[in-house]
């Protein structure tokens with residue numbers, strides 16, 4: 001691995017985690033004595049007087065201010081150390097902040113052997129794969145989550161249509177990720193079999209890589225690949241969501257666009273899913289219930305994923321007066337409706353009959369025209385984001401490393417001065 005450092009050390013707070021960790025470390029061929037009891041503070045103490053390992057696992061559970069303490073760790077850690085944090089706080093903001101501060105991964109307790117194996121293998125890749133070397137240019141990618149305020153508002157219709165527009169009209173390599181794992185309609189809409197891809201990924205997250213997604217995804221056109229499932233409905237989903245996060249990460253590498261059909265309950269169970277999403281299309285109808293849930297989802301996004309750009313899309317809008325007016329809806333959600341898609345029963349029936357997406361089956365419908373605008377806006381978001389990224393220095397995943405290099409440089413200079 002990296003010079004003559006220890007390959008691995010861990011500082012974890014509780015015996016349960018230690019017991020889970022040790023067998024996996026033995027499996028990886030590393031000395032289990034390097035699994036220490038004690039959290040972040042102990043790590044800082046030991047590393048201030050000894051060499052850093054190549055891969056360091058630290059438990060944040062007893063840390064009152066994890067971000068601040070991570071910075072303390074950065075001061076004593078040698079450059080190039082890959083840090084995996086462990087904790088019990090399921091908070092998407094913390095997760096993002098940790099990644100931004102240079103942490104390689106954040107694992108949620110209780111840990112599982114599979115999850116540990118996975119994270120450690122990924123961490124090892126940092127040393128072997130050139131793509132994660134410092135200075136790798138981030139690929140342009142836009143992830144869009146389509147969230148329905150309620151079932152039946154047309155979220156899946158919009159998700160499949162957007163994926164179609166990106167892939168067919170704009171010729172952008174696109175992944176459609178149907179997270180309605182039991183009842184998804186992504187494949188059905190296109191008259192395809194969902195296959196076992198997503199179910200396999202959930203069962204064996206350690207197998208997820210570029211090759212896996214190539215095999216597991218089904219092709220809808222030259223530029224559109226779908227990952228979906230009709231998971232059996234006789235057992236609950238057994239996942240901590242890490243498979244989904246890894247899949248999103250793989251899509252980021254392999255495609256230009258990701259469209260996630262994201263049922264609202266998934267948002268609640270796996271908030272991390274939003275960490276790398278750029279745009280949230282919130283699909284609603286002009287009804288009282290839809291307004292209430294739009295308010296709650298918007299508030300959730302503001303509190304937990306403020307980096308996401310929300311776009312409110314009212315769908316199935318009747319020609320005459322509906323349950324509530326556009327003006328009342330906008331006033332109550334305190335957000336303008338970005339797009340209004342008219343109700344078009346004929347077009348919906350036509351799409352179902354042909355086994356095509358709504359936009360593909362009905363190129364000249366007014367509803368399709370609106371969805372085309374929506375697709376344009378989302379693509380524009382990518383360009384805006386790119387502009388911003390050029391202006392501000394890009395936030396590299398290895399920023400802990402960057403900080404450390406700078407610090408050791410300053411330290412060397414000081415030393416030279418003193419001599």
Ligand SMILES: Nc1ncnc2c1ncn2[C@@H]1O[C@H](COP(=O)(O)OP(=O)(O)O)[C@@H](O)[C@H]1O
Pocket residue numbers: 148150151152153154155156157158185315316317341342343344345348349367
């Ligand atoms: N603009 C529209 N006009 C008429 N029917 C629509 C429209 N958008 C969607 N539909 C229909 O509404 C139903 C529910 O849509 P779907 O996309 O499955 O909703 P969701 O994923 O939000 O549950 C489907 O039968 C779909 O064809």
Ligand SMILES: [Mg+2]
Pocket residue numbers: 155156157180185
């Ligand atoms: Mg749906």
